[in-house]
Amino acid sequence: MNSNPQTASIFEESLKQTRPLYWVLMVAIGFLYYWALKNVAGLSDPTHFITFTTLMLIHALLHWAGPIVAARRQWLVPYFLMQGALIFTIVYMAPGGGFIYGLYWAMAGEAAMIFADLRAASITIVAYMALSAINFGLQLGWNMLPSLIAYIAPMTFFILVYALMFQRQAKARQQTQALLADLETAHRQLAEYAVQVESLTLGRERERMARELHDTLAQGLAGLILQLEAVDTHLSRGQMERAQKIAVQAMERARSTLSDARHAIDDLRNDHSNIDVEAVLRAEAERFTSATGIACDLDVEITSKIPGPLAEHVLKIVSEGLTNIARHARAKNVDLQVEAHNGLLEMQIRDDGSGFDTNQIGKSGHYGLIGMRERARLAGGTVEALSLPGEGTTLKLRLPL
Helix, strand or coil: CCCCHHHHHHHHHHHHHCHHHHHHHHHHHHHHHHHHHHHCHHHHCHHHHHHHHHHHHHHHHHHHCHHHHHHCHHHHHHHHHHHHHHHHHHHHHCCCCHHHHHHHHHHHHHHHHHCCCHHHHHHHHHHHHHHHHHHHHHHHCHHHHHHHHHHHHHHHHHHHHHHHHHHHHHHHHHHHHHHHHHHHHHHHHHHHHHHHHHHHHHHHHHHHHHHHHHHHHHHHHHHHHHHHHHHHHHHHCCCHHHHHHHHHHHHHHHHHHHHHHHHHHCCCCCCCCCCCHHHHHHHHHHHHHHHHCCEEEEEEEECCCCCHHHHHHHHHHHHHHHHHHHHHHCCCEEEEEEEEECCEEEEEEEECCCCCCHHHCCCCCCCHHHHHHHHHHHCCCEEEEEECCCCCEEEEEEEEC
């Protein structure tokens, strides 16, 4: 008669909600006690009266303690055995039968409520009905037992149906409470996830804005400084025409940088679906050579379409790579190769400059390579920087298209 602890707890809760039914059963027991005193002559004897009343009181108190017994599952078997013995004795003390047999029906109904297992409840109900038949046969004669069985059988059936319905109701309540608990857990997890998502979103947004500002303002200003330095050099040499040409390019770059900065600050994205990547790369290479005097050999082979968002990442990485060469490499020549075919884009920027220690990436405020790696990661690709001091630098980009 052991049952699952979780199921038992649900039945204990069900019993608390059926406490009004216990009041009804207590009233029924009181009625049966009153009927027995009025109709059974033998109970008028003081000894029989005191014994009968004491047994009925013990039975009623135990009956009222049913929910407490349900909370202590190990007490169930002793409880129902004791109640069976009490009822058998009470009925035996009231010869003539009648309504006093209703004590068996009350206990059968209580078994249907207390047991969390339908099989255990059914066995207890049938045992009480059998005990009532034995009680009846001993008092009124076994020849009347068939008539009693004809009366007991439908009553037993109805009590078993009640037990089945009660079990189903309790299990439905168990499922409902389990669903509510799962729903509460899911709600709590969603709230926690919302906080995490908000934190991650803010972190990603900071990274994105930092990257955008670096790729617009920082790169733009760095390019302007290089161009202005070139203008100053040409002016000091008296090359006015050359200085003027670079000054015009610097003004164009300043306007472009201002436009890009406004887009970054306003958190807007331009439509890059129709970017001519090769044309933009050639313009970028020419501007780089014009501003720095460093020869830039461009080799572009694009046979696969480059989606707009990827094109934006590629152009930003190229711009950052060339800016880093102009500022740090002290190079004389740059090779820029871009290939896009068979669903893969590969880019390589190689210079013959001073090189650097790749372990210093991200230190001393040089965050250009970190930004390029972030862009490549967001696009599902990789950026690799190969360099040694005095041996130049090679930047490799691989992106799936």
